[in-house]
Amino acid sequence: MLNIVISGVGGQGTLLAARAIAEAAICKGFEVRTSETIGMAQREGSVVSHVRLGHNLNGALIPDHKADILLGFELAETVRAIGKLKPGGVIISNTHRIMPVSVSLGSAGYRSDKMISSLAQATDRLILLDATQAASKAGGYKSANVVLLGVLSGLPELPFHPADLWQAIMQHVSPRTRQINQAAFELGQRIIAENRNTVSG
Amino acid sequence: MQKVLLMGNEAIARGAIEAGVMVATAYPGTPSTEVFSTLADLAPEYGFYAEWSVNEKVALEVAAGAAYTGARAMVSMKQMGLNVASDALMSLAYIGVKGGLVLVVADDPGPQSSQTEQDTRKFAAFAGVPVFDPATPQEAKDMVQAAFELSEKFGLPVILRPTTRVSHVSQDITLGDVKKLERSCHFQRDPRWVILPKLAYKQHIWLDRVQAEVAEEFNDSPFNRLSLKGKAGIVTSGVAYNYVLEACQELKLEPSLLKIGTPYPLPPKPALEMLASCGQVLVIEEQEAVVEDQLIKLAWQNRLGTAISGKHDSYVPREGELSVDKVKTVLISYFNLPRDDMPEMDVAPLPLRAPGLCAGCPHRASFLAFKELMRRDDVVFTGDIGCYTLGAEPPLEMLDTCLCMGAGITLAVGMSKIEPERKHVAFIGDSTFFHSGVPGLIDAVYNNANIVVVVLDNGTTAMTGHQPHPGTARTATGVNGAVLDPGEIARSCGVKFVREVDPYLVSEMKTCAREALEFDGPRFIVARRACVLQADSLRAYSIDAELCTGCELCIKKLGCPAIVKNQVVQISAACAGCGVCARICPSQAICEVV
Ligand SMILES: Cc1ncc(C[n+]2csc(CCOP(=O)(O)OP(=O)(O)O)c2C)c(N)n1
Numbered sequence: 162m163l164n165i166v167i168s169g170v171g172g173q174g175t176l177l178a179a180r181a182i183a184e185a186a187i188c189k190g191f192e193v194r195t196s197e198t199i200g201m202a203q204r205e206g207s208v209v210s211h212v213r214l215g216h217n218l219n220g221a222l223i224p225d226h227k228a229d230i231l232l233g234f235e236l237a238e239t240v241r242a243i244g245k246l247k248p249g250g251v252i253i254s255n256t257h258r259i260m261p262v263s264v265s266l267g268s269a270g271y272r273s274d275k276m277i278s279s280l281a282q283a284t285d286r287l288i289l290l291d292a293t294q295a296a297s298k299a300g301g302y303k304s305a306n307v308v309l310l311g312v313l314s315g316l317p318e319l320p321f322h323p324a325d326l327w328q329a330i331m332q333h334v335s336p337r338t339r340q341i342n343q344a345a346f347e348l349g350q351r352i353i354a355e356n357r358n359t360v361s362g
Numbered sequence: 363m364q365k366v367l368l369m370g371n372e373a374i375a376r377g378a379i380e381a382g383v384m385v386a387t388a389y390p391g392t393p394s395t396e397v398f399s400t401l402a403d404l405a406p407e408y409g410f411y412a413e414w415s416v417n418e419k420v421a422l423e424v425a426a427g428a429a430y431t432g433a434r435a436m437v438s439m440k441q442m443g444l445n446v447a448s449d450a451l452m453s454l455a456y457i458g459v460k461g462g463l464v465l466v467v468a469d470d471p472g473p474q475s476s477q478t479e480q481d482t483r484k485f486a487a488f489a490g491v492p493v494f495d496p497a498t499p500q501e502a503k504d505m506v507q508a509a510f511e512l513s514e515k516f517g518l519p520v521i522l523r524p525t526t527r528v529s530h531v532s533q534d535i536t537l538g539d540v541k542k543l544e545r546s547c548h549f550q551r552d553p554r555w556v557i558l559p560k561l562a563y564k565q566h567i568w569l570d571r572v573q574a575e576v577a578e579e580f581n582d583s584p585f586n587r588l589s590l591k592g593k594a595g596i597v598t599s600g601v602a603y604n605y606v607l608e609a610c611q612e613l614k615l616e617p618s619l620l621k622i623g624t625p626y627p628l629p630p631k632p633a634l635e636m637l638a639s640c641g642q643v644l645v646i647e648e649q650e651a652v653v654e655d656q657l658i659k660l661a662w663q664n665r666l667g668t669a670i671s672g673k674h675d676s677y678v679p680r681e682g683e684l685s686v687d688k689v690k691t692v693l694i695s696y697f698n699l700p701r702d703d704m705p706e707m708d709v710a711p712l713p714l715r716a717p718g719l720c721a722g723c724p725h726r727a728s729f730l731a732f733k734e735l736m737r738r739d740d741v742v743f744t745g746d747i748g749c750y751t752l753g754a755e756p757p758l759e760m761l762d763t764c765l766c767m768g769a770g771i772t773l774a775v776g777m778s779k780i781e782p783e784r785k786h787v788a789f790i791g792d793s794t795f796f797h798s799g800v801p802g803l804i805d806a807v808y809n810n811a812n813i814v815v816v817v818l819d820n821g822t823t824a825m826t827g828h829q830p831h832p833g834t835a836r837t838a839t840g841v842n843g844a845v846l847d848p849g850e851i852a853r854s855c856g857v858k859f860v861r862e863v864d865p866y867l868v869s870e871m872k873t874c875a876r877e878a879l880e881f882d883g884p885r886f887i888v889a890r891r892a893c894v895l896q897a898d899s900l901r902a903y904s905i906d907a908e909l910c911t912g913c914e915l916c917i918k919k920l921g922c923p924a925i926v927k928n929q930v931v932q933i934s935a936a937c938a939g940c941g942v943c944a945r946i947c948p949s950q951a952i953c954e955v956v
């Protein structure tokens with residue numbers, strides 16, 4: 162069984178990511194379960210998706226310390242989900258920061274340096290990248306989720322080929338943004354190729 | 363066999379189509395909404411009737427009307443929706459149905475998007491209607507077919523009760539064939555449809571008797587499974603079954619296991635077998651002690667001394683959601699196992715990220731206009747339910763109450779009668795206004811309440827994912843030929859002060875608010891501006907660093923997620939172009955990006 166936790170901020174496209182991974186796995190004959198955050202939290206709040214692939218699956222929720230992979234769409238939100246990661250698991254995190262209103266108002270701090278060292282403490286298999294900036298280069302910052310999926314697609318634990326994941330993503334992006342998303346996905350693939358040593362596990 | 367990824371709610375909708383549903387109705391509410399939105403999308407293709415109803419009571423009654431004629435009908439709602447529909451449900455259980463009627467009532471333990479954690483299984487037992495409790499999306503889909511058949515066999519409405527972890531869980535689902543029911547539906551005139559006290563007494567006797575018959579029927583249901591292993595047993599229902607399986611695997615426990623998919627009425631046969639063969643039984647179910655209470659009663663009736671544990675001796679919490687981790691803790695304490703705690707990690711402090719209004723949300727602009735008009739203590743702002751409830755968060759802090767849908771107007775009426783020297787302003791969303799605000803408004807006019815009602819009209823039911831309503835141009839499946847205008851409704855109800863205003867125009871909105879506060883009697887403002895997630899995109903704004911004095915007024919007043927401070931105050935790519943910050947900046951430092 163493979164357990165993936167995807168965390169981010171409402172509106173960042175975690176739902177599409179979970180769906181695409183699950184659909185790619187179904188095509189390869191796996192059972193899947195995903196669990197989504199839908200509702201109030203989608204308005205600027207913290208959102209988490211759980212994705213499980215394997216055989217004889219039960220519930221969709223991944224227990225603490227059982228995630229093989231933590232895919233974080235926003236720095237603080239990656240750290241928020243860190244308790245899900247198993248020892249030796251992989252973290253892929255966007256370093257892009259989305260300031261919660263509590264920070265702008267001065268009632269809370271946002272300590273990026275401390276957050277990054279928390280991630281480094283949690284695992285050696287850590288890939289940090291500014292996926293939002295990379296997506297802007299590809300043509301639209303909103304495709305950061307697809308950049309991150311491109312990175313994910315290169316992990317050795319995934320039971321399908323990157324092309325399978327791209328096929329699944331393509332079903333969900335509008336033809337208008339197909340090119341931008343393809344560029345975003347390929348950028349992600351390049352980033353993981355450069356980090357092969359870090360994640361070989 | 364074909365397998366597709368479906369979310370639990372989509373799987374339920376698919377199950378309804380396979381069962382030949384002829385009428386589908388709903389009012390939105392997390393986590394139930396996608397049951398109906400999926401049905402609405404598929405209604406034209408499969409040729410059945412689908413409507414977003416004005417509220418849950420209406421939705422249930424419309425579905426019941428269809429079922430009176432012999433049609434199969436499905437109505438869906440969230441758990442609190444059943445409170446609104448309960449008047450209809452209680453009598454409907456007595457009267458019964460002819461065609462199958464399935465209520466999908468989704469529970470939200472946690473809660474994540476609700477005012478209560480109520481357990482619909484308990485409601486089902488109160489009303490005397492059978493309830494199915496699925497563990498997975500696939501099981502939920504399979505239960506739909508069984509629920510329709512049961513409903514027609516016994517002439518009773520039946521509830522399917524998914525929770526968030528069925529409704530919003532996706533799974534690889536095996537599709538079945540779609541059945542087209544060959545039925546001629548016709549309402550047959552008969553005294554059985556007219557509930558007078560004499561008939562009610564007779565039907566009450568019938569309803570009580572039928573409970574035992576349904577329980578017997580459930581004895582052989584494939585959704586209830588017993589596996590006897592040893593003297594210690596676990597009984598579980600709904601999604602908790604998944605957590606029990608996984609926790610037992612991890613702890614290497616192999617107890618006897620009774621999995622219940624029909625928690626009310628509890629099937630006596632497997633339950634008694636379990637009680638008779640185990641010396642001790644632990645009941646693990648989410649929310650209330652529905653299965654547990656029935657087991658205790660069954661043990662008492664049969665003079666069985668089995669030790670039954672669960673909620674009543676505090677092993678299993680009633681509040682919040684269960685999980686594998688929580689169930690593990692329960693099992694460790696119940697079976698006296700060694701704890702396997704992982705060392706706590708020291709992680710960086712994290713900022714709170716509570717849900718909030720979107721950048722450019724028109725509700726923010728409406729709140730702003732009222733915020734500065736009077737001393738805060740001299741006005742009470744009663745609120746209601748929707749995205750605008752998030753206006754209670756800092757820095758706006760513009761809601762003093764939130765109770766249930768429609769209560770904003772009526773709470774203000776009650777308060778204004780006790781504290782006439784204070785001003786009372788009730789904020790209500792457009793969908794909520796149609797749902798249950800109109801009777802409150804009529805009450806305010808009828809009893810001459812001195813209150814201001816502000817309808818925050820963003821042209822949609824935003825919080826639950828942008829469903830249409832009677833004030834929008836669309837219905838669930840087509841064009842709305844009779845768009846209702848809240849302002850016209852207020853006028854025809856006899857409100858003398860009715861204004862419409864665009865909240866983005868800060869000074870006009872303020873003028874309107876000031877005039878309303880000075881007027882006497884019921885007053886009505888429609889603050890009309892489309893939800894930004896549905897509006898055409900506007901040109902974004904940016905801050906001229908030369909002109910910005912760093913007063914941070916825009917941040918402190920608005921709390922807009924697009925305005926951030928990175929050494930200097932900046933506007934991020936999230937800007938939706940509402941321009942409200944530009945209108946309040948004292949240095950005119952904020953301009954449209956050209
Ligand atoms: C009885 C009941 N039914 C449904 C809901 C779910 N619900 C929460 S807010 C809302 C409607 C919000 O629409 P609107 O009033 O137009 O406000 P908006 O979100 O658009 O600002 C609904 C249906 C509920 N809380 N209670």
Ligand code: SF4
Pocket residue numbers: 204718719720722723724725749750820824825893894895
């Ligand atoms: S979805 Fe619409 S109504 Fe809700 S917070 Fe966002 S802009 Fe406002």
